[in-house]
Amino acid sequence: MRYVKAFGRFWWDFIVGDDWTVAAGVAVALALVAILAHSGFNAWWLLPLAVVLLTGLSVWRQTRPG
């Protein structure tokens, strides 16, 4: 069990890293693009916008004084 946990932890750190909210935000943004595409809207602009928002928020939070 210890090895399974360590293996899972390694891949979590490898892919997701130190801010899980970015990964969650990417998942939500991709789901929105898919929902909009199935409703007939071509939302190609949504992911770059999500990247700007998620990166800005994550970096700003990490460098907050105090």
Next chain:
Amino acid sequence: MSTGTILIVAGSFLASAVEMVEALTIVLGVGVVRGWRSTLIGAGAAGLVLAVLVAALGPALGSIPISTLRLVVGALLLVFGLQWLRKAILRSSGYKALHDEDEAFRRERAEAEAAGSERRAGLDWYSFTVAFKGVLLEGLEVVFIVITFGSAQGHLTIAVVGAAVALVVVVVAGVLARGPLERVPENTIKFAVGLLLTSFGCFWGAEGAGATWPGDELSLLGLIAFLGGFSWLLVRALRRRRLALTPARASA
């Protein structure tokens, strides 16, 4: 050769080069102090494991439908690439220490000198395990990038060639320099790789989710320019914030 293919070769080459430079520093630090035989066997064994991973996973991914593959690969690349990009932004703005190969080499040497000697299977076990782990861990990122880049675009061989050329260039440069490659602009390359990974992640992720990009693959160049411009503005804003806080902290 299409825009996407050229960018895949560039991405694989740069990502591999920057990771190989870090792996080379570890191998050199151990090899110089403790001898080359066990160190090179460790590095070679890790290289073999990485090659087997690419050979096994690459063709397996080719059997997945392209839209599903692009959605999954896009999501993974986006999350993974944003890690690189955020770290690069923090380094450039002074919030995170720049990676220093010379310092890493000195640390590696000191640890190799201090470590005890234990022999297993006729090998200096410290040299073998440190070289193996170092090359494997740095190489895993290369494997991840090569497989995702290559499979989503349907050009795994081209991505592998980009990585292989980087390996040869870094090893030859290391042998010629007889030391760590501290003059390689590692932090700038990491910034470029972060931008490429994030842009490809956006491109394939949106395509896999059902969206179509205006201008098809040419929009990759627009994405790189847009995200590059945003990152530059963010670095400037963070630098200003850091400088504004420094005198306030000093006087507190």
